[in-house]
Amino acid sequence: MEGIQQELFKQLLETMEQLRKDNAELREQNAALTQTVANLNETVAYMSRKLYGSSSEKKQKEDPGQLTLDLFNEAETEADPSRKEPDEKEVIGPYTRTKTGKKSRDGIVGDLPVSKVICHVPEEEQSCPLCGEQMELVGTKFVREEIQIIPAKVKRIHYYKEVYACKTCRDGHDEFVATEAETPTPLIKHSLASPSTIGYIMYMKYAMYMPLYRLEADMLQHGIRLHRGTMANWIIRCSMEYLKPVFRRLHEHLLMRDIIHADEVPCQVLKEPGRAPQAKSYMWIYLTGDDGGPGIVLYDYHPGRSGQYAKEFLEGFHGYVHCDGYSGYNTPEDIMRVGCYAHLRRKFYDAIPAKRPESSPMTAAEVGVSYCDSLFSLERIYKDASKKQRMKIRLEKEKPVVDEFYRWVEKLRPVKGSKLAAAVTYAKNQKQSLMNFFKDERLELSNNAAERKAKSYVMGRKNFLFHDTVDGAEASAIVYSLVESARANGLNIYQYLYTVLLYMPDYIDEPDGIEDMMPWSEFMKERCPEAKSIEREVRLKK
Numbered sequence: 001m002e003g004i005q006q007e008l009f010k011q012l013l014e015t016m017e018q019l020r021k022d023n024a025e026l027r028e029q030n031a032a033l034t035q036t037v038a039n040l041n042e043t044v045a046y047m048s049r050k051l052y053g054s055s056s057e058k059k060q061k062e063d064p065g066q067l068t069l070d071l072f073n074e075a076e077t078e079a080d081p082s083r084k085e086p087d088e089k090e091v092i093g094p095y096t097r098t099k100t101g102k103k104s105r106d107g108i109v110g111d112l113p114v115s116k117v118i119c120h121v122p123e124e125e126q127s128c129p130l131c132g133e134q135m136e137l138v139g140t141k142f143v144r145e146e147i148q149i150i151p152a153k154v155k156r157i158h159y160y161k162e163v164y165a166c167k168t169c170r171d172g173h174d175e176f177v178a179t180e181a182e183t184p185t186p187l188i189k190h191s192l193a194s195p196s197t198i199g200y201i202m203y204m205k206y207a208m209y210m211p212l213y214r215l216e217a218d219m220l221q222h223g224i225r226l227h228r229g230t231m232a233n234w235i236i237r238c239s240m241e242y243l244k245p246v247f248r249r250l251h252e253h254l255l256m257r258d259i260i261h262a263d264e265v266p267c268q269v270l271k272e273p274g275r276a277p278q279a280k281s282y283m284w285i286y287l288t289g290d291d292g293g294p295g296i297v298l299y300d301y302h303p304g305r306s307g308q309y310a311k312e313f314l315e316g317f318h319g320y321v322h323c324d325g326y327s328g329y330n331t332p333e334d335i336m337r338v339g340c341y342a343h344l345r346r347k348f349y350d351a352i353p354a355k356r357p358e359s360s361p362m363t364a365a366e367v368g369v370s371y372c373d374s375l376f377s378l379e380r381i382y383k384d385a386s387k388k389q390r391m392k393i394r395l396e397k398e399k400p401v402v403d404e405f406y407r408w409v410e411k412l413r414p415v416k417g418s419k420l421a422a423a424v425t426y427a428k429n430q431k432q433s434l435m436n437f438f439k440d441e442r443l444e445l446s447n448n449a450a451e452r453k454a455k456s457y458v459m460g461r462k463n464f465l466f467h468d469t470v471d472g473a474e475a476s477a478i479v480y481s482l483v484e485s486a487r488a489n490g491l492n493i494y495q496y497l498y499t500v501l502l503y504m505p506d507y508i509d510e511p512d513g514i515e516d517m518m519p520w521s522e523f524m525k526e527r528c529p530e531a532k533s534i535e536r537e538v539r540l541k542k
Contacts, residue, residue, distance in 0.1 A: 039417045045354040046419065109147055119143075154222045157194070159183055185505035187242070193234050199498035201231050206479045207493045211464040232472065239475035242504035246517045247298070247478045250485060253518070254296045255314070259289030259442060261322040262314075262329060263450035264305060265458055268466040269473050272303060283477060284309060285453050287488075289322060290442050294520035295488025297453050299477040301470075307331030320440065322447040325430050339433035342446035345372035347426045351419035364412060365420050368427075371405040379445050391441035399438055406431060453484055482519075489519040491528040499527050 118140060126135050161181040169177065187193050204210045210218075212228035219226045254260065264284045270277045282305050287297040302309040307328030314321070314332045322338045323329040329337055348368030362370075375398055382393045409428065414421040427434075437443050457480060467473035479497075486496040500517050507513030516523035 035415055035417065038415070043419075046350055048354070112147070115148075152200075152222065154224060187238055187501060187505060188234065191234075193238070195498050195501035198234050198238050199494055199501050202235060202479050202483070202497050203494040205235070205464070206460060206476070206483045207487075209460045209463045232468070235479065236471050236475040238501060239478045240471070242501060242508065243478050243482055245508060245514055246500060246504070247481050249514050249518065250296050250298060250481065251313075254286060254288060254298060255317045257288050257293055257296070257317075258291040258319040259322070259440075260314070260317065260319065261285075261287050261289055261447055261450035261453075262310065263324065263447065263454045264326075265454045265461075267301070267457075267461060267473065269303070269468075269470055270466055271469045273470075275303065279303070281473070282309075283454075283457055283473075284313065285450055285457070286313065287450060287453055287484075289320070289449070290444060292442075294518075295485065297481060297484035297488055299457065299480045299484075301473040301477045303470075320436070320443060322444060322450065324447060325426060325433075336436055336439070337433040338436045338443050338447075339430045340447035341372050341375055341434065341437075342448055342451075344423075344427060344430065344434065345369055345376075347423035348372070348420075351423050364414070365423065367408070368405075368423060371401060371408070374401050375445060387441045391438075394438055394441070402435070402438075456480070456484055486519045486528070489524075491519055491524060495528040496524060499524065 127133065128135055161183050163178055163180050165178040187195060187198060201212075201215060204215050204218075205212060212231050215231065216226060216228045262285065264282045266280045267283050268277070268279075269275075269281050272279070272281070281301070281303045284300040284302060285297070286300065288295055300309070300313055305326075305328060308331060310328055311331040311333070314335065317332070318334045319336070320338050321329060321332070321335045322340065324340050324343045345368075348365045351363075351365035352369065353363060353365075378393070378398050378401075382390060382397075385393060406427070409424055412420075412424050414424050437445060460476075460480075467476060482497060482500065483493055486493045496519060503513065504517065507517065515521065518524065519528075
């Protein structure tokens with residue numbers, strides 16, 4: 001009997017132990033499920049904010065649910081002679097608008113040529129109504145100013161060439177010598193295409209983001225029945241034949257620079273061999289940084305996001321590369337990656353709860369955003385300092401902020417799978433590249449320069465949606481490169497494209513001629529600040 005009781009007691013203990021284990025497992029599962037629900041709710045709130053909320057990441061201090069506290073405010077209140085007084089604010093309901101002074105008319109249209117229109121007094125009214133004597137002109141009186149817009153004019157140009165022959169030889173001999181005038185080299189033989197027409201099409205599509213089907217309709221308004229397929233073929237052919245040598249020379253100049261910004265954005269190509277139309281391709285963007293040289297912006301199409309593409313494009317470059325946290329930029333050799341604090345800030349910003357009571361303390365995500373904001377504030381305050389002073393200021397004022405930020409990050413224990421955990425992981429993984437910002441005073445706090453140029457492509461992609469062929473995607477990359485490089489050097493974009501197309505048929509095999517096609521050359525500066533025709537000059541030279 002006693003043995004049976006002991007056995008029952010033993011079984012009871014085993015059952016109780018199993019129940020404790022099951023209870024512990026259920027508690028763990030419940031905690032995991034609770035956290036999963038919290039993470040999913042966080043994701044739903046984040047997606048709702050992306051879809052329906054403000055796209056700006058700026059803090060809205062009027063909204064108690066938003067960030068309401070800055071760290072390191074003392075940096076912004078320091079006396080600094082280079083700091084400007086804030087603009088006057090005007091409050092309209094729940095909104096605050098910055099009031100700026102009115103621009104003068106010279107500031108708006110000061111670069112336009114002026115034509116005077118004199119309104120004459122009729123001859124029969126030039127006699128004095130009192131004595132009847134003829135009145136004399138004593139001057140003119142300014143009345144008002146207008147701007148006049150003349151729509152584009154389209155003309156058909158027929159080329160003829162003179163033919164000279166010796167009359168004496170022609171009359172007395174069966175054979176005689178004739179001399180014919182030289183004619184301009186056509187862009188495309190047996191085609192209506194001209195430098196001005198193709199330059200205009202490229203400008204409208206890649207600088208003004210107008211799809212070719214809309215441009216086709218616009219051309220019809222000018223009396224031209226020009227099919228979009230024809231325009232696409234013109235763009236591809238002229239890009240590959242005449243603009244690509246200019247692109248290659250720009251690439252050579254880019255690799256000789258010290259600082260480059262890099263980014264990549266997805267795109268779609270419908271007819272790419274071996275790939276589905278829905279497959280994601282990428283347009284890679286590379287541009288020069290603040291190293292004192294002229295601006296260069298290059299786009300490079302590839303069917304994927306492999307780091308091998310960046311390695312091939314940057315082969316021969318030895319310097320700093322501003323980029324985000326994408327691991328593909330680890331592939332190029334002999335470069336130093338410079339991290340982006342704007343990306344770091346965005347990670348913490350995305351982790352901010354959708355709503356937070358005004359009286360509650362700052363969340364960890366808000367603290368992370370404030371650390372980043374303090375750095376950007378310091379950069380704005382001292383942006384006009386000399387480069388030598390800038391490095392000193394960064395080491396004295398910004399380096400302590402970054403060091404304190406990373407001491408704070410090491411203490412965080414975010415919940416696994418949360419947005420805050422992703423931000424903390426990003427900060428730790430990118431620490432070395434983010435610290436490289438302090439190695440050279442010419443480096444920038446963010447990679448926003450590349451993101452702005454990526455946006456130029458995205459604006460066009462939003463309108464034309466996709467590329468039809470690989471040739472079309474590559475041609476678009478080349479034209480975008482020339483458009484944005486011209487913009488970076490302050491040139492008239494249409495005039496630059498027109499000038500390149502006008503000269504390249506004869507310069508294509510001349511290295512010195514291609515060098516003149518660079519958007520910073522004196523040759524281009526003379527011809528492209530304003531829209532003027534230089535075609536006659538070229539005709540006379542031929």
